[in-house]
Amino acid sequence: MSLQDGTYAGVSQGFGGETKVTVTIKEGQIANVVVDETNDTAAVSQQAVKKIPEMIVAAKNYDVDIVSGASKSSQGIMDAVKNALEQAGDISQLAAKKVAPHSNTVEEEIADPAGQYAKFDQEISTELVIIGSGISGLSAAVQAGQDGVKSIVIEKLAATGGNGGGVEGQFAINSARQQGLGINITPNEIMTAEHQMGQYRANGAIWLDFINSSAANIAWCQENGVEYSGQVDNYYTGLFNTFHWFNGGHASQGYVPQMTAKAQSYGVDFIFNTAAKHLIYQDNKVTGLIAEDEDGQIIKINAQAVIVATGGIGGSRELVGQQGWNTEHMLLTGMPSSAGDGYRMTKEVGSKDMLHESAQLVMNYVQAFPTDAPLLYMDPINGIKGFTTGGEVIFVNEEGDRFVNENIYTFNMMLQSMAMKQNKASYAIFTRKMFLDFAQKVGVENGAKILDQSVQENAGQTLFESETIAGLADAFNLPKENLLQTIEHYNELCQQREDTDFNKDADVLTALEDGPFYIAQVAQNYLVGIGGIGTNKRFEVIDDKHEAIPGLYATGMDGVMLYKNVYTMNMPGTACGFSVHSGRNAVKNAEKTF
Template identity: 30%
Template structure:
């Protein structure tokens, strides 16, 4: 019994997120016969939860009078990566970004507008309905109209090459029946979403303490495409970077993604207020939260971290709004009308991440922190709040908010992560390179499987970079794969 309608395709795309779906649609728009694979029941992967994409010089920015220099963006991002990012890839990405925004609009998606995140540039093009609507209301329907064959519950397990090293096929497998099939194809696009959800790989090729890492994703980024490509001779490249987003509450009774819209989670982990480590000491300027990836790095410098809020601060966030939101889930400045109820419910349920006490001494005991050290830290912090000068780390006076009105709340912070990026070295055409730095003809990588955009830390200073690159690199892969197929046909 065959898993597919046909035994051969011009292109097989592995993964149905922003990168894979864009690759399949672009290839089909250029005349290719495409097979699109999804190993899960549902399509879209972690792209379903994305909020918007990066671009400069788009029609939306022009309408809003927003001016961002593409060359300045390129220079800043390459410097941010300590020159581990590929300037050529950034150049092509930046120059194509406005066209990607327009292409998505042409497929039927709608935008809410353009905004910044934290202290970053206004490059974030927010789409209506999040990524779920982009993929399922626009891209996939368009692809299927053009004859793209979509197979759910089907994964790719091996790439096949000929004696000259060119891609000639791929093995696929039904994840329920374990039935396999070899497909003939001269080109493959790998868009499997990285490896955040592969605990073994995370331990092997990153420095993160995976016990404290909270993956907030579809759960399907298990490195399938990377390992398949490495087995076929592709070069492992620029692994080890996870897109961290600062403090995150870990509820053992609920899926991690359920905390995203929580006002309590945002109040605890995303505000520039007071953090202490397991010794009860401050260890950083907490306004680092305005760059959420830096915040994640800072949290990882300590074995454990707690956020401390008093009732006055909670009341202020309820009546006046928060300092720093969490994307579009809890917007910056939003009045936290559900915050007290969420806190009270967590305390009543005896959640392990939250502590409440009438005094700082009692709070320290409940959190198992040194009582004398925590009281000393908070006394010193409150003095700094009175003078308006952070004597330890120089935090802006706007974020020096005293902790002196009980009851007091402590929150144990873990580190949230959206995805990994990197693993395969690619050209500006998204062709995958082998261990000797040569192109593997017919093999492409897009989205989080492709390296070239980052160093060891994601750059939220240009919000939307990750998913923007997924859409762009998917299109780039699909278009260039079609050109490659056509060249093969001309030579035959």
């Protein structure tokens, strides 16, 4: 090894951005390493910043063991040091060695994320702190208040509700209302259907406990003031009549105000316009959190347990992208405040990352079609049951290949988008008559005007008209011959009235024969991320070894892992029902540790 004495600056890409170091060489050896800049989360990277330079100097080598819990930050520092050493001379003899297996890595206790704060503007002590006041946060608050647990709810917005305000109803079987309506459903019917749809990947024990508790959860909600309309159905396309509609059609009218008032009547304190920033982790246990109010005041809350109920990751384009979605034309129309706060905070203290198996409430839309509806997912043209949901249109990918039964949304509305997740790009091909017939069917009188104006304005360059199929291929530079063959074959299937490729329903097999023809690039409208934090049946947050992290619980859209990748929306109301269930039971399980 031949390194020239001097001081050298190195740079690399760390977890959250560039990592910059200064390396000093004396007598041809690494004498000192200083981390000048890291854009990684301070709570995660601080141990790596401290330990990795010491280890590099001791080993006289840039390639050392990673610091447990900060692997990406560790690697970023090592890469930056390597970059600096390359300027000092030949480093070929510093042969890169494999990172030691997990069992041999440098084991450090997880750093307390709150350790970065030198002082606090306010300090509060309580028994339980709940982060978020959506469906599950309010459920937890009411249960805690009812049980006499001294509790505080931290809410980053100015009012309660979060993602939950737009929820329309709640799952249950064998509720008093269902019995009155003569609706009889057995647990095994739900469990069998769910397991079959999810390829037996879901945790049946957690599902069964939820199912068997669902009627009691409805009764408990009613006892605490929640109002239901009395209508119980299958929510349009569900497999069972399990959907108990809230009064007024949304939780913002039937659930949120009632549960908020009830929690407050029990003495639960709500702190609004205040965002939880980090968990306090001391002696291998979560003992509270650090929050920041709208004035920038830092608040330390000491607690015996923390319940994370921040609403999931749907407001974070970065985290949605980590689920595997192409976010280029994606709309995020859920609550912007549900941006993965809980996911990030629990990751800092070692939670098991389940983002790769988490689900989502997502649907198709076309950027060129109208997107100005107050609730886009309810728009008749561009919403969850809109024109590019499926039906008569034909879906093709970037190769010009058809890839799915376009009408699959009638089985589970989430499936309209799931098959597109694997594509570089997805397109809907249709005729003018198809669009106008659909508009008339859903009660849109000005369908022709909407289509013509959408083509003319062409937001995002996502919609084109042509008198020929070949012209559609040109619009998006698709393989022309292959697209022509795809449409020709599809028309043959339509003529024989049987889709022998994907089994599309015969009543929506309509040939593309008479123009003008249209092609629209289909993207996704993403409302809610469902899951991401590893939990057990007690709603305790778990680590990579499936061990519970003491004092930490996750509920609702943060911790719901009922679904693996695909939200089985054809089990109507389960996401809301589970939010109520998890909020209640997280409190009850936390109480056992007090």
